[in-house]
Amino acid sequence: NAGVMQNPRHLVRRRGQEARLRCSPMKGHSHVYWYRQLPEEGLKFMVYLQKENIIDESGMPKERFSAEFPKEGPSILRIQQVVRGDSAAYFCASSPLMRAETQYFGPGTRLLVL
Amino acid sequence: GQSLEQPSEVTAVEGAIVQINCTYQTSGFYGLSWYQQHDGGAPTFLSYNGLDGLEETGRFSSFLSRSDSYGYLLLQELQMKDSASYFCAGSPSPGGATNKLIFGTGTLLAVQP
Numbered sequence: 186n187a188g189v190m191q192n193p194r195h196l197v198r199r200r201g202q203e204a205r206l207r208c209s210p211m212k213g214h215s216h217v218y219w220y221r222q223l224p225e226e227g228l229k230f231m232v233y234l235q236k237e238n239i240i241d242e243s244g245m246p247k248e249r250f251s252a253e254f255p256k257e258g259p260s261i262l263r264i265q266q267v268v269r270g271d272s273a274a275y276f277c278a279s280s281p282l283m284r285a286e287t288q289y290f291g292p293g294t295r296l297l298v299l
Numbered sequence: 300g301q302s303l304e305q306p307s308e309v310t311a312v313e314g315a316i317v318q319i320n321c322t323y324q325t326s327g328f329y330g331l332s333w334y335q336q337h338d339g340g341a342p343t344f345l346s347y348n349g350l351d352g353l354e355e356t357g358r359f360s361s362f363l364s365r366s367d368s369y370g371y372l373l374l375q376e377l378q379m380k381d382s383a384s385y386f387c388a389g390s391p392s393p394g395g396a397t398n399k400l401i402f403g404t405g406t407l408l409a410v411q412p
Contacts (some may be wrong), residue, residue, distance in 0.1 A: 189341075216398060228342065229404040241397040262350055265340065266320040274339060286332045286390050288400060292340060 186210065189291035190259075191277050197297045198267050200290060206262040206294045210279030217260045218278045218288060228276060234260060267298045301327060302343065303387050303403035310409045311377055319372045319406045321387035328389035331363050331370040332400065336357045337383045345385075374408075 198204050210217050215236055220228040225249040233241040234254040245252065245291040249267075264271055273294050278288040303323040311317040321331065330349040334342040347365035348354050348370060361372040374381055384407050388400040 218399065220402075222339075227405045228400075230399040233397060233399050241334065241399055244399070250334075263301070277344065278342075282406075286330050286349065287344050290334075290341040 186205050189277055189289050191275075191291035193294060194292060195206050195295045195297070197299065199299050200268055201266050204264040204267050204271070204296055204298075205293070206264075206275050206277075206296070208260040208262070208277030208279075208291060210277075212262070212280050212291055214279035214289070215282045217254050218280075219260075219262050220276045220278065222274045222276060222293075224273075231262070264296075267296075269298045272296055272298045300349075301389065301401050302390055303319070303401065305385075305387060305403045305406045308407045310411060312411050313377055313379060315375065315376050315377050317377060317408065319374075319385050319408065321340070321370045321372075321403050323368050323387075323389055324372075327391065329392040330390045331361070332388045332390060333359075333361050333372045334386045334388060334402075336385075336386065337406075342386065347390075360382075361399070377410050379410050379412065382408060384408070 192207050218233045219231040222228045230244040232245050232252045249265045251263045274293045276290050276293045278290045280288045304369040305321050335345050336342045346356050347354045347360035348361050353362045358375045363370040386404050386405045387403040
């Protein structure tokens with residue numbers, strides 16, 4: 186049973202470009218979460234999605250960031266016009282139903298903005 | 300606001316017992332989870348307390364006291380591979396409007412031979 190998959194594992198972008206991060210949840214999981222981790226810091230919640238619905242986006246910056254979880258295919262975290270401050274590790278997690286206490290994390294995408 | 304505080308670093312020797320504390324400043328948490336992270340890799344779920352008291356899972360135990368806004372992770376029979384960062388995370392009530400985790404500041408555990 187494959188775990189949470191994220192790609193790419195590393196992504197380099199220049200300021201002003203767009204970054205697209207993909208996440209495929211564990212089989213049977215319909216709840217996806219995105220977290221951001223800056224170096225030497227904890228994980229910060231960004232957004233919580235179910236299939237075709239954004240449930241909680243209270244941690245998402247109001248501009249340039251968007252997320253989706255379509256009926257078919259992976260969840261996508263999109264960052265437009267990236268800036269150096271967007272450089273971080275972005276982790277996706279999934280859970281079955283609404284069991285928040287057990288979220289399974291992917292390996293993360295390390296975004297570096299030059 | 301919601302915040303969970305942990306000691307930044309803890310050092311212990313192989314075979315010993317270590318306790319990592321987590322104190323929080325909000326009444327919005329229902330349960331407390333613990334995650335392990337090696338070298339910035341994928342956080343791995345360790346333990347969850349949905350009720351006050353002690354939960355035991357092999358060498359790891361976790362404790363929660365909602366009245367004291369306090370919890371801890373206890374690691375016994377420490378091994379070198381336990382060297383990692385440990386995060387507590389507060390979760391909302393099951394069945395509520397959201398399912399997000401609020402992570403603590405993290406504790407870097409160094410196990411020495």
